[in-house]
Amino acid sequence: MSKTNLKKTPLNHVHRELGGKMVDFGGWDMPVQYPAGVIEEHLATRTRAGLFDVSHMGEIFVEGTDAIRFVNRLTTNDVSKLENGQAHYSVFTNKQGGAVDDLLVYRIGPGKLLLVVNAGTTDKDWEWIQSHVDEDEDVTIRNASDEYCQIAIQGPAAQSILQTMTETDLSQIKYYWFTFGEVAGVDAIISRTGYTGEDGFEVYAASEHAEALWRQMTEAGADHGILPCGLAARNTLRLEAGMSLYGHELSDDITPLEANLGWITKFDQEEFIGREALSDLKAAGLKRKLVGFEMREPGIARDGFEVEVDGKQAGYVTSGSPAPFLKKNIGLAFVPPEFAKLGQELKINIRGKLVSAMVVPTPFYKRERSI
Amino acid sequence: MSQIPENVRYSKDHEWVSVEGDTATIGITDYAQSSLGDVVYIDFPRVGDKVAAHEAFGSVESVKAVSEIFTPIAGEVTEVNEGLNDTPESVNSDPYAEGWMVKIKMDNPGEADGLLSAVEYEEFLSANV
Structure with missing residues (x-):
C-alpha cells in the first residue's frame, strides 16, 4: 500500500x-x-x-539587521549569547508559555540565522514565524526546507x-x-x-x-x-539520552519549564513571547514535572499510560520503551512535583495491571565525553 | 517473503498451531514477528489457565509495539516457553520452533482442523496486507 x-x-x-x-x-x-x-x-x-x-526536518533562514532580535523575541534561549558558528537548543513558546516547537538556532553571522525545526511542525512553525514579523523590522525569512x-x-x-x-x-x-x-x-x-x-x-x-x-x-x-x-x-x-520529543514531552500545552528545559529558558534577556506566563508559572510553582523512571518489575510502559501513586492517578507516561543499550525498560512521565523525587515509587498502569517503577536521574545514558 | 511452513495450521490473527495428540503448540507467524520487529518481552498466561478460542491470553512486545496473542484453540494452558524470558529474540529468528510460546491441552482435539492451511494463510496474507 x-x-x-x-x-x-x-x-x-x-x-x-x-x-x-x-x-x-x-x-x-x-x-x-x-x-x-x-x-x-x-x-x-x-x-x-x-x-x-x-x-524531513525543516530549515528556515532569518536574515537582516534585526535577525537576532527577532528570533530572540520568538524563542526562550538567548540568541544574543551565540557567536558566529555556534548553535543552541531552544523553544518557540506561545503566549501561555506552551511550546509551539523545539528547534536548533544556528548563528551564521550577525545578520543571518538558521532555524532547524521538526518535520511535522514545519508548516505550523513557518506560519507562526511569518505572523510575528513586524513591518518596521529588517527581517527576511525563507523556508528552505525543500x-x-x-x-x-x-x-x-x-x-x-x-x-x-x-x-x-x-x-x-x-x-x-x-x-x-x-x-x-x-x-x-x-x-x-x-x-x-x-x-x-x-x-x-x-x-x-x-x-x-x-x-x-x-x-x-x-x-x-x-x-x-x-x-x-x-x-x-x-x-x-533523556531528550525531549515534540508532541510527547513538549506541546502547545506543555511549557519548557515543566519539561526540565529551564536551562534554555532565559529570563535575564529582552522580552520573548510567553515570558510573562513562564515567569508567573515559575513563581507560582510547577503543577507537574517531567521525570525519568525505570521499571522495577517486568513490563514495558508505553506513551500515554497512566501513572498512579498510592492508588491515585498521578500523571501519565510521555515516552516509554525498552532501552536497548541499557537493557532496561525506561520512560519519561509527568507527575506532580511531590512525586518527582529520586527513588519515588510509581505504578504504571499497563493494560489494567499496576506495575512498579522508580524515579531515576536523567539522562538514563551518558556517554564518556572527550569533546 | 514470509516463511509459511506446511506442517502447521494458521489463524487470521497470525498465530500458528501445531498439533500432537491432544496438545496444541502455539506461536506467532514469521509475518507477525517481522511486522513487530525486535521482540523483547512476552507476557505469558499462567499454566492452568483455561482459555476460550480467539481470546487474548498474553502479549508480545517489541521495542516499538505491543501486540496481543490470541489463542485460536480452546483448552487449558499446560506449558509456556519460559526460555523466551532470556532469549525473546528467538521469536524473530526462529518463530516456528525455538520461538514457540504456549502449549494447550485442547478441549476439542478436532478444533485445529478448522484453521487455515499454509496455502490458505498465504492467500489470506496476500489479500489482506
Missing part, C-alpha cells in the same frame, strides 16, 4: 533499496527500521556509528569516518558549533550536534547531493561497522 500523498526525502528510493520498512511519520514516508532491526541499529550508534536521514537534505552521522566512530570525506579539521569543531566546508566535494554545513546522546555530526547540503553524501558515508563507514538507522532507533537513542 503506497500512499502517494506522503512527502519524500531525496533519499526515499535509497531507503527502499536498503529494505527499510517505510511508515507515515507526520506526513512523511520514512524508514522506521532497516533489516538489521532497531536493536542492532541502536547498538551500532552507541558503539560504532549510525547513519540517519533527517532530511532545498536541503540533512544527514546525521552519530556514534564514537563518526568523526573518523566523516574526516575521510572532508578537508575541514573536524577535531576543531566543538560540541554545538558548526562550520561551512566541503564533504565529498559538496558544499555543506557541518554541525557537531545530534539527537542520540553520542558524539557526531549533522551535515546539511543541497538536496540534490543527498544520495552521493549518503553513499559515500556508507562506504567510508563500512570498516567501522556503520549501519543505516531508522526512526525507531532514533527514538530509543534520544530517550536513553
